[in-house]
Amino acid sequence: MTDNFEHPDEGRAWLSPSLAPLAFAAGLILVLIGLVTDYIVFGVGIAIAIVAGFIWVYNSSREVREAPEPEVADEPPVEAAPAAPASAQSAQRYSRGGLLTGATIGLGAVIGAAVTVPILGFAVAPAFIDQGEDDIDLGPIGNFPEGQYVIANFDFKRVNNEVEAPSVARRTAYIRNNGFVGDLPSFTILSNRCVHLGCPVQPAGPTGDASDVDGLSVTLVPVQPANFSCPCHGGAYDTEGNRTAGPPVRALDRYQFKIVNGNLVLAGRFSVSEVDGQGSEAKIKAYKLYPPGTHVDGPDQWMTPLVS
Ligand code: FES
Structure with missing residues (x-):
């Protein structure tokens, strides 16, 4: 059995x-x-x-x-039974x-x-998904005095250089003209997005009068920052964008730039782990753009979220 x-x-x-x-x-x-x-x-x-x-x-x-499967009889029944429902x-x-x-x-x-x-x-x-940014024309480079920071407020999404209406895409960058390196102009252009959780970073220092750039939706304000600070959780950065205190995980993001017909044009952002030196002499450890809160190098990068 x-x-x-x-x-x-x-x-x-x-x-x-x-x-x-x-x-x-x-x-x-x-x-x-x-x-x-x-x-x-x-x-x-x-x-x-x-x-x-x-x-x-x-x-x-x-x-x-x-x-x-239901068994089928070898011999048909003499009398067919009515079909089952x-x-x-x-x-x-x-x-x-x-x-x-x-x-x-x-x-x-x-x-x-x-x-x-x-x-x-x-x-x-x-x-x-492509999250590329449009080029932003900020106007003549003569609006940016050498060695001085300027707060630039602008709309970051444009169609044929016209601001989309209604605009909900106002942005801010801190721009310092570093003068020329040979024949090439040098600018330090910091994003105001805190790299902790994305709050707007503020310059700590006196500001001057605001002025609008003719024909562009751009406002410029001179400023003399001792550093940059974030109001949300106390993050702090030096004038090169390096983190100096608080929870941010890297230096401030920066904008690429180009000069077109004598105008300063922003051409997308990139992330920075740290900056060694100042102004046109600075050595910048640059990476593709990462979200706030993301380490871009070192062992901590192993815990980086899945980003492109
Ligand atoms: S968002 Fe800036 S310190 Fe937290």
């Missing part, structure tokens, strides 16, 4: 029924960890979750798939337990997708 016993599940499940959900959960955990650490961990998590999820569904639906035939092929299992898994999958897909979309999509 014992030798002939065959367990109905023996050798059929691809993975222990209790292990597949655990592997699926482990895959999701790796996905979440990968979102804040590394693309590779994220990809491995996706792969494990997909494979484990498939096996989980496969094992759970086995009862439905392997329901016995369709619902009765279904009841023969699918047990109630199998139907409930399939419905539960299907409903769970729909709910899980409804919750997970938007979250993953919002978390990952920005990394693949």
Whole structure:
């Protein structure tokens, strides 16, 4: 008796029924960890979750798939019995337990997708979407006296050099004309976005009178900062943008620039870990633009969120 016993599940499940959900959960955990650490961990998590999820569904639906076919008699009956209703035939092929299992898994999958897909979309999509910035014409370089900081307020999104209306994209940069290096002009152009959580950084020093640039939606205000400080959590930066105190994780972001027909034109931002030296002599450790709160180099970068 014992030798002939065959367990109905023996050798059929691809993975222990209790292990597949655990592997699926482990895959999701790796996905979440990968979102804040590394693309590779994220990809491995996706792969494990997909494979484990498939096996989980496969094992759970086995009862439905392997329901016995109704037996067909070799000899036709002498008198044909009336055909069974369709619902009765279904009841023969699918047990109630199998139907409930399939419905539960299907409903769970729909709910899980409804919750997970938007979250993953919002978390990952920005990394693949072009978030480039338009060039910004700030007017003649003669408006920027050598060796002095100027606060420039401007609209950062433009269409054919016309400000989009209504404009909700007002920005500020702190600009210092460093004079010429050979034939090339040198400018230090700091973003006012704090690299802790993004609050507007303020210059600590007296300001002069504001003036508008003709034909452009640009306002310039001379300022003599001793440093820059953030009102939100006490972050502080020196006049080169280096962090000197508080929670910011790197130096202030900077703008690239170009000179077009004698005008100073901003051409997108980049991130900076630190600046060694001052003005036109400064050595800048530059990186592509990262969000606030993100380390751009050193061991701390390993905990960098998934960004492009
Ligand atoms: S946002 Fe600037 S210190 Fe926190």
